[in-house]
Amino acid sequence: MAETSSGRKCEHFDLKEYQFKTNMIPRLSVDDPETNRRISEGLPVIIIDSKLVASALHWDLEYLNENVGDGKFTVYKSSNTKFKYFDERKADDVKDFRKPMESLEIKFSEFVDLIKTVDPKKERVYLQQSLNDTVGKRIVLDFLQFNWNWVTEQQRRNKFGTLTSNLLLIGMEGNITPAHYDEQENFFAQVKGYKRFLLFAPDQFPCLYPYPTFHPCDRQSQVDFDDPDYERFPKFRDVKCLEAVVEPGDVLYIPMYWWHQVESVPNKGYSVSVTFWYKAAPNDKIEYPLKATQKVAMMRNIEKMIHQALNSADEVPEFMQNMVLGRYT
Numbered sequence: 001m002a003e004t005s006s007g008r009k010c011e012h013f014d015l016k017e018y019q020f021k022t023n024m025i026p027r028l029s030v031d032d033p034e035t036n037r038r039i040s041e042g043l044p045v046i047i048i049d050s051k052l053v054a055s056a057l058h059w060d061l062e063y064l065n066e067n068v069g070d071g072k073f074t075v076y077k078s079s080n081t082k083f084k085y086f087d088e089r090k091a092d093d094v095k096d097f098r099k100p101m102e103s104l105e106i107k108f109s110e111f112v113d114l115i116k117t118v119d120p121k122k123e124r125v126y127l128q129q130s131l132n133d134t135v136g137k138r139i140v141l142d143f144l145q146f147n148w149n150w151v152t153e154q155q156r157r158n159k160f161g162t163l164t165s166n167l168l169l170i171g172m173e174g175n176i177t178p179a180h181y182d183e184q185e186n187f188f189a190q191v192k193g194y195k196r197f198l199l200f201a202p203d204q205f206p207c208l209y210p211y212p213t214f215h216p217c218d219r220q221s222q223v224d225f226d227d228p229d230y231e232r233f234p235k236f237r238d239v240k241c242l243e244a245v246v247e248p249g250d251v252l253y254i255p256m257y258w259w260h261q262v263e264s265v266p267n268k269g270y271s272v273s274v275t276f277w278y279k280a281a282p283n284d285k286i287e288y289p290l291k292a293t294q295k296v297a298m299m300r301n302i303e304k305m306i307h308q309a310l311n312s313a314d315e316v317p318e319f320m321q322n323m324v325l326g327r328y329t
């Protein structure tokens, strides 16, 4: 099988076409100075040889079922390919909010039965659970052998905050996590299978129309990438996208506030991933012009303050329109 310049075998991936163009995210060696430069500048990069999760590359359903212990796992169920995250705690604030997916708390063995028996045309499942101390000792050993030297050195040199969680993700091929951003830094390690990432810089916020901050789907884009409503979301036409497919052993650095849509590549089997989420670096001194990440944080704080001060979700749209329409438009 031919090799690409970055040493990847020329796999054939069944990837969806979208109406926007994409550029490729570089795949670089851990020793390439450009790798650390991109991370320090808050730019995405795929690190192809970090060995961050080399001790977990044998994590398949059988091994995990044997060793992961009998703790409970959060498993999402969706009647379609989309697994749009929502914050249950905000559900009461928005009348007639319909949950985009269901969540179960089940044993790993029950998840294995589900992933092997559901008809993907009717129902899909996606395990998303932070690794915790309920796991068996072989998983603990694998975990301790992660390349903590490398990732902790990245945390230090980039002044990231504490490691908040390692989320274990096991999804069916074709599962999609729709476009959203997170407020933490993320080294996303691919263990098994392939995932296609669409990434959008924080300055693409105007093109991606996130839900209001008080909405259960805060931080998620309202745009359906498969059928964009250009009437409501006209700037989506101009969105600028970076793309990458991660394979086992790859680590993708997803900088905080970078939007991402993630698909377990069809016809490549189920996928296993582990995230390394870190709190943001402390705010450096304010320099002008402000960075896009600082403007997104400002918009979030202002929106939250208005909602809190009005003490009513219903009054927010009119209040904000009165501030802007005919005055700044």
Ligand SMILES: C[C@@H](CC(=O)O)C(=O)C(=O)O
Pocket (backbone or CB within 6 Å): 169, 176, 177, 182, 186, 188, 195, 260, 262, 263, 273, 275
């Ligand atoms: C859950 C994950 C996406 C996926 O792997 O489906 C993600 O959004 C992240 O790691 O920030």
Ligand SMILES: [Zn+2]
Pocket (backbone or CB within 6 Å): 180, 181, 182, 260
């Ligand atoms: Zn995310």
